[in-house]
Amino acid sequence: MLVRDDVETERRVRPRRVWRVRLAAGLAVLFAAGTAVRAGGLEAGAFLVPMVSFTPYFALAALAGLGVAVAARSRAAIAVMVAVCACLAWLVVPRAVGGGEVPAGGRPLRVLTANLNGGRGDATVIVDLVRRLNVDVLSIQELTYSARDRLAAAGLEALLPYRIGRADFRGPEGSGLYARHPLRERTGLFQPVGHHMPVAEVSLPGGSAVEVVVVHPVAPVPSTVPEWAAGVAALPPAPASGPPRILAGDFNATLDHAVFRRLLDTGYTDAAASTGQGLNPTWPQGRALPPLVTIDHVLTDARAGAVDVQVFDVPGSDHRALFADLRVK
Known part of the structure; x- marks a missing residue:
């Protein structure tokens, strides 16, 4: 009976875990693409040119994305989001530090x-x-x-x-x-x-x-x-x-x-x-x-x-x- 209960619990938990991993992976891809646009100066057109103005807010959102990756325990997503956050910090933080x-x-x-x-x-x-x-x-x-x-x-x-x-x-x-x-x-x-x-x-x-x-x-x-x-x-x-x-x-x-x-x-x-x-x-x-x-x-x-x-x-x-x-x- 205990074994059956454990199997049923695992069946219920597994889909949730899969969706968390998929969400973390999707966010990692999105943030990596956005960071590449900003870092590479690739913005063009009526959508990306205005949107790149919000890079400092994008950097804050990336921290939340890193939190999602950590919660999902996705090593690949965590690695991507750490790199994204580091790159965005390098791009944004100096203008708040001066010197x-x-x-x-x-x-x-x-x-x-x-x-x-x-x-x-x-x-x-x-x-x-x-x-x-x-x-x-x-x-x-x-x-x-x-x-x-x-x-x-x-x-x-x-x-x-x-x-x-x-x-x-x-x-x-x-x-x-x-x-x-x-x-x-x-x-x-x-x-x-x-x-x-x-x-x-x-x-x-x-x-x-x-x-x-x-x-x-x-x-x-x-x-x-x-x-x-x-x-x-x-x-x-x-x-x-x-x-x-x-x-x-x-x-x-x-x-x-x-x-x-x-x-x-x-x-x-x-x-x-x-x-x-x-x-x-x-x-x-x-x-x-x-x-x-x-x-x-x-x-x-x-x-x-x-x-x-x-x-x-x-x-x-x-x-x-x-x-x-x-x-x-």
């Missing part, structure tokens, strides 16, 4: 970038940030004529009297650059693909200059993924000579997009990642969900570095404003 170098004796340059969401961002909040953070350079995206007037009425021109750029009736196209020090607009540096992206040299006290590019390629929605990729790829590489170059704006790309990493590989450093703030999300703000991904960036070439990065909510905008306290050699 970027700051040029010795560098001069302070405080940069703020903000997307106004079709001109709807609160101008008073932007100007208050400029005043409170003692901002030297303000990069504005989605600058409309009405937003430009509201910024002026809030007192921006008294704080940053120099300006280049172009406002627009439509939300996404306009961009502007405001500065505490004189600006000299540059043309011909690169051929923008996307929205208006002005470039200027900021004449710092003492005669030195820093080149600043306002960045705003199109968003990678299904109909514009090729244009988005071309827009990020068209941004100017980090220079080895001439004025130090800073790219600041809404890149519509995260540190997990291959086209963005190729831009970094030319010699740029992401200010947020270098200060351990690379997982601080900037979009979307003001919706049912909290901000999820980091698509607003300040990049510096090898002659500059960040000592501090902060993000701030801007009522009316779907982006957080990003502040970088830089030191320029």
Whole structure:
């Protein structure tokens, strides 16, 4: 009788064990494929390009997948998931640790970038940030004529009297650059693909200059993924000579997009990642969900570095404003 009971129990347990092993194996294959896409820069198309933005969350989910493999006692699944978790940690953790170098004796340059969401961002909040953070350079995206007037009425021109750029009736196209020090607009540096992206040299006290590019390629929605990729790829590489170059704006790309990493590989450093703030999300703000991904960036070439990065909510905008306290050699 006991033998019969043991056999019946084994028959009931065996299917459950088989399904646990199959679930663990399926998850291992899924996570391995997703990790290969991210590590190999294989994202393409209207589905994978947006999805790769969520790699940090994918890394957290992989830990849960490892737990399933352990519970299923599947050695193969455990081995795969351990490798997946290690690879994702190597890709994601450094941006939360920082450790970027700051040029010795560098001069302070405080940069703020903000997307106004079709001109709807609160101008008073932007100007208050400029005043409170003692901002030297303000990069504005989605600058409309009405937003430009509201910024002026809030007192921006008294704080940053120099300006280049172009406002627009439509939300996404306009961009502007405001500065505490004189600006000299540059043309011909690169051929923008996307929205208006002005470039200027900021004449710092003492005669030195820093080149600043306002960045705003199109968003990678299904109909514009090729244009988005071309827009990020068209941004100017980090220079080895001439004025130090800073790219600041809404890149519509995260540190997990291959086209963005190729831009970094030319010699740029992401200010947020270098200060351990690379997982601080900037979009979307003001919706049912909290901000999820980091698509607003300040990049510096090898002659500059960040000592501090902060993000701030801007009522009316779907982006957080990003502040970088830089030191320029």
